[in-house]
Amino acid sequence: MAIQSIVPMPTISVAICTHNPRPDYLSRVLNALKSQTLSRQEWELLVIDNASAPPVSKSVDLSWHPQARHIVESQLGITSARLRAMGEFAGELLVFLDDDNVVAEDYLQRCSELFAARPDLGAVSGCLMPEYEVPPPEWFAPYESWIAVRRITQSSWSNFLDSRSEPVTAGMCLRRSVAAAHISATLSNPAQRVLDRRGSSLMGGEDVAIAKTAMKLGCTVGQFAQLRLIHLIPKRRTAPAYLFSLHRQLSATGHLIGWVDGLGRNPIRPSWRILVRAAYHFVTGNNIRRRLVIEEMRGFQLARKIARDWTMAEQSKIAPKESGGKPANVRPQDASAGV
Amino acid sequence: MTETSVIICAHNPRPDFLGRVLEALKGQTLPLDQWEFLLIDNASREPLASAWNLSWHPRARHIREDELGLTPSRLRGIRESSGEVLVFVDDDNVLRNDFLAHTVEISGNFPFLGAWGGQVDGEFEQPVPDWLRPRLHLLAVRNVDRDYWANYYSDNRSMPFGAGLCVRKQVAAAYASALKTRPESRGLGRKGASLVSAEDIDIGLTAYDCGFGTGLFARLRLTHLIPKGRMTAAYVCRLMEGIEYSSHLLRRQRNSAYLPPQDSELAKWVRAYRIWRLPEPLKSFAQAEKRGLSKARAEMTSTA
Numbered sequence: 001m002a003i004q005s006i007v008p009m010p011t012i013s014v015a016i017c018t019h020n021p022r023p024d025y026l027s028r029v030l031n032a033l034k035s036q037t038l039s040r041q042e043w044e045l046l047v048i049d050n051a052s053a054p055p056v057s058k059s060v061d062l063s064w065h066p067q068a069r070h071i072v073e074s075q076l077g078i079t080s081a082r083l084r085a086m087g088e089f090a091g092e093l094l095v096f097l098d099d100d101n102v103v104a105e106d107y108l109q110r111c112s113e114l115f116a117a118r119p120d121l122g123a124v125s126g127c128l129m130p131e132y133e134v135p136p137p138e139w140f141a142p143y144e145s146w147i148a149v150r151r152i153t154q155s156s157w158s159n160f161l162d163s164r165s166e167p168v169t170a171g172m173c174l175r176r177s178v179a180a181a182h183i184s185a186t187l188s189n190p191a192q193r194v195l196d197r198r199g200s201s202l203m204g205g206e207d208v209a210i211a212k213t214a215m216k217l218g219c220t221v222g223q224f225a226q227l228r229l230i231h232l233i234p235k236r237r238t239a240p241a242y243l244f245s246l247h248r249q250l251s252a253t254g255h256l257i258g259w260v261d262g263l264g265r266n267p268i269r270p271s272w273r274i275l276v277r278a279a280y281h282f283v284t285g286n287n288i289r290r291r292l293v294i295e296e297m298r299g300f301q302l303a304r305k306i307a308r309d310w311t312m313a314e315q316s317k318i319a320p321k322e323s324g325g326k327p328a329n330v331r332p333q334d335a336s337a338g339v
Numbered sequence: 340m341t342e343t344s345v346i347i348c349a350h351n352p353r354p355d356f357l358g359r360v361l362e363a364l365k366g367q368t369l370p371l372d373q374w375e376f377l378l379i380d381n382a383s384r385e386p387l388a389s390a391w392n393l394s395w396h397p398r399a400r401h402i403r404e405d406e407l408g409l410t411p412s413r414l415r416g417i418r419e420s421s422g423e424v425l426v427f428v429d430d431d432n433v434l435r436n437d438f439l440a441h442t443v444e445i446s447g448n449f450p451f452l453g454a455w456g457g458q459v460d461g462e463f464e465q466p467v468p469d470w471l472r473p474r475l476h477l478l479a480v481r482n483v484d485r486d487y488w489a490n491y492y493s494d495n496r497s498m499p500f501g502a503g504l505c506v507r508k509q510v511a512a513a514y515a516s517a518l519k520t521r522p523e524s525r526g527l528g529r530k531g532a533s534l535v536s537a538e539d540i541d542i543g544l545t546a547y548d549c550g551f552g553t554g555l556f557a558r559l560r561l562t563h564l565i566p567k568g569r570m571t572a573a574y575v576c577r578l579m580e581g582i583e584y585s586s587h588l589l590r591r592q593r594n595s596a597y598l599p600p601q602d603s604e605l606a607k608w609v610r611a612y613r614i615w616r617l618p619e620p621l622k623s624f625a626q627a628e629k630r631g632l633s634k635a636r637a638e639m640t641s642t643a
Contacts, residue, residue: 118451157552158489160496165489220488 011092012043012108012173015085017078018099019050023059025100025232030060038108040066044090048073050081079206082169083186086179094179096172102131103171104228111173114224120159122219123174123210125167126227127152136238139288146246147237150223157222159215161208165222169207171229174214182213208257240288244295251299252306259307268303342446343374343439344422348412349430350381356431356564357391364396364428369439371396377419379404381412409501409528410538414518417511425511427504431564433462434503441558442505449488453510453551454543456499457559458483464567470620471570477578478565481555488554490547492540497553501539503561507551514545524592527585537585544593572620576627583631591639599636 016029033045044067049056051074062068073084082096093115095108107126115121128150136144144151148170158165174182186209211221236242255268270278274296282293345364349357364376376399380387386403393399404415413427424446428434438457445455461467461480475481476495479502487497499505506514518524528538543553568574590597602610614625 120449120451154491156489156491158487158491158493158497160487160489162489162493164491164493218486222490 011090012038012095012112013046013085013089013091013093014043014095014097014108015046015048015082015089016097016099017048017050017081017085018052018056019076019078019081020052021056021099022234025234026056026060028102028232029097029099032102032105032107034064035105036103036108037106038112042112043108044068046071046085046088048081048085050078051076079186082206083183086183089176089179092176094174094176096169096174098170100232100234101128101170102230102232104230107171107227107229110224110226114226115173115175118220120218120220121157121175122178122214122217122221123167123172124157124222124224124227125150125170125172125207126223126229127225128168128170128229128231130233131230132233132238133235134238136233139286140238140243143243146243146250147233148231149233152223152225155222155224155226157220157224159218159220161211161215166211167207167221167223169210170231171227172207172210173227174210175219177217178210178214178219181217182210185209185213240291243288244291247292248295248298248302251296252303255300255303256306259303268300268307270297270300342422343369343424343426343443344377344416344420345374345426345428345439346377346379346413346416346420347428347430348379348381348409348416349383349387350407350409350412351383351385352387352430353566354390356566357387359433359564360428360430361391361393363433363436366436367434367439368437369443371398373443374439375399375420375422377402377416379412379416381409382407408525408530409536410518410525410530411528413528413538414515414525417515420508420511423508425506425508427501427506428561429502429563431566432459432502433562433564435560435562438503438559438561441556445505445554445556445559446507449554451490451552452488452507452554453546453549454499454504454506455488455554455556455559456502456504457556457561459500459502460560460562461565462562463565463570465570468570470572471575474575474624477575477582478569479563480565483555483557483559486554486556486558488552490550490552492544492547497555498540498543499553499555501536502563503559504539504542505559506542506546510542510546510549510551513549514542517545517548521592524589527589527592536582537589540586541589541593544589572623575620576623579624580627580631580634583628584635587632587635587639591635598639599632601636 014033018026036043045062045065047056047060047062047068047070049070049072055072057070057072060070062070071084071088073081085096086094093111095111097103114124128148130144130149148168150168156165214221259268278293278296282290285293347360376393376396378387378391378393378399378401380401380403382405388401388403391401393401400419402415402419404412416427417425424442426439426442445452449455459479459481461475461478467475479500481500489497492498524538524541527536527541529536546553587599614622614629617625
């Protein structure tokens with residue numbers, strides 16, 4: 001009794017979140033969108049300008065697309081930009097692109113087909129191949145995945161959190177229901193907002209948050225090989241200094257995720273296991289590895305500082321309005337525990 | 340209309356256990372006309388056909404498979420069945436009365452899964468000793484707190500075990516034909532007294548090969564009847580050895596370049612010291628696992 005149900009093709013919204021983009025990169029990103037095989041009637045384009053100076057709308061013309069808009073999000077931070085996109089998009093599916101993501105010409109069509117065939121999917125990303133401005137040094141290869149490179153040949157999906165199936169935000173396609181739930185999860189737990197990549201700073205961590213939201217709704221998340229995009233990597237992102245700074249910030253993000261999940265009650269400090277492992281890597285590793293160990297430890301420091309600053313800002317916001325009304329869900333003494 | 344085939348593979352079953360297994364099948368909420376029932380008698384001393392009356396089911400059959408082993412029995416069941424979904428039930432698995440109904444529902448709602456299973460509760464013939472409690476998964480007892488699914492093997496979270504294993508026909512057929520090209524994998528299932536057991540993982544991996552995922556569902560539940568004999572440290576030792584051994588064998592058969600990991604000299608001494616320090620029965624367990632690993636490694640290096 002195979003009932004062939006007719007699933008309507010979802011309509012797609014593409015949101016490019018950008019902050020002071022490199023003009024040559026952004027124009028390649030837009031050109032890739034111009035040549036999509038999916039008809040322009042079936043998708044809309046939102047360019048979220050995250051406090052760029054000069055504004056992106058001055059230099060980028062979107063008149064080639066029938067349903068395109070410039071949106072300015074003046075609150076600096078990729079989280080704010082993405083939340084804005086989640087609040088503004090009109091389609092059934094939302095595709096996040098960074099201002100250095102050049103999608104294959106069938107990207108949107110494949111997203112649409114994939115989500116129509118798999119109603120269980122909540123959020124997915126694809127195969128992200130790097131295009132380096134300068135060839136990276138040999139030692140860089142194992143760290144490629146840190147800068148959102150995913151050379152996948154096989155699709156992996158699951159309904160539980162696992163690095164192999166965890167989608168990245170670059171090129172992420174998500175369902176409306178997931179976007180809506182993510183917005184309310186972020187609003188109900190404002191500490192979520194500390195997981196942010198503010199302008200030139202590097203904090204990530206939203207990918208995990210969105211994946212968790214999708215899975216809470218009972219959805220599958222995954223990485224799908226048929227969604228192909230090229231990630232443009234400028235010279236500075238393959239330099240050791242960037243890697244070190246990235247590692248510090250990603251470590252901090254990891255610690256903050258635990259802190260956010262515990263509504264600010266989990267202290268941020270390394271367990272003895274982490275310390276033993278760090279000591280081991282420090283002794284046995286090469287220079288790069290050694291420096292990364294140091295940066296990991298600095299990550300704890302950074303996470304504590306961010307948590308503390310955020311807590312204090314939040315309390316000064318709440319205190320004058322209603323003293324003792326809404327309980328601050330973050331206590332500063334915990335945030336700084338273990339200093 | 341036959342959508343589901345229930346296949347029981349039995350080898351010298353305990354009559355009281357098999358009686359309860361059949362009672363549980365009689366009590367299924369899924370109407371009898373929506374499933375068929377194959378009772379595979381795997382070389383039992385007393386033929387099951389003479390002892391067990393299946394006339395209560397309109398489409399039940401006794402099938403005799405003389406080649407000893409769980410895998411030959413399963414293959415026979417795959418060959419003889421006509422359902423879209425095959426449910427493998429062991430001769431000590433008591434299905435909850437909604438098991439088959441849920442199987443049909445899952446098959447319809449999760450077309451992307453090729454093999455799935457559920458929660459297995461243990462019913463023990465004697466109180467569970469403390470040392471066994473953390474090892475109940477070895478007896479295929481598992482708690483499934485929520486639904487899990489994935490299309491790759493990361494850990495056992497989404498991998499169904501043989502007890503109450505539901506397999507889509509396409510995956511079962513692919514498994515049967517894969518075993519023709521690697522007949523050595525027929526030895527991965529239990530055989531008489533031998534306790535190798537990786538054929539269920541092999542079926543799960545075949546689902547991935549076919550582009551499907553595998554899953555575990557909290558609403559699929561069965562009770563595994565566990566006799567005293569399986570609650571002894573000696574049995575668990577043999578079981579651990581068999582599982583360790585066959586897990587490496589399975590990897591080797593699927594990837595001819597695979598070799599079990601080998602410790603460095605230092606790690607060997609550290610491990611030996613740690614095993615030596617363990618209290619019984621943990622020491623025997625660790626030694627059993629080590630035996631399983633060394634046996635697999637020895638076999639592979641000698642045939643390489």
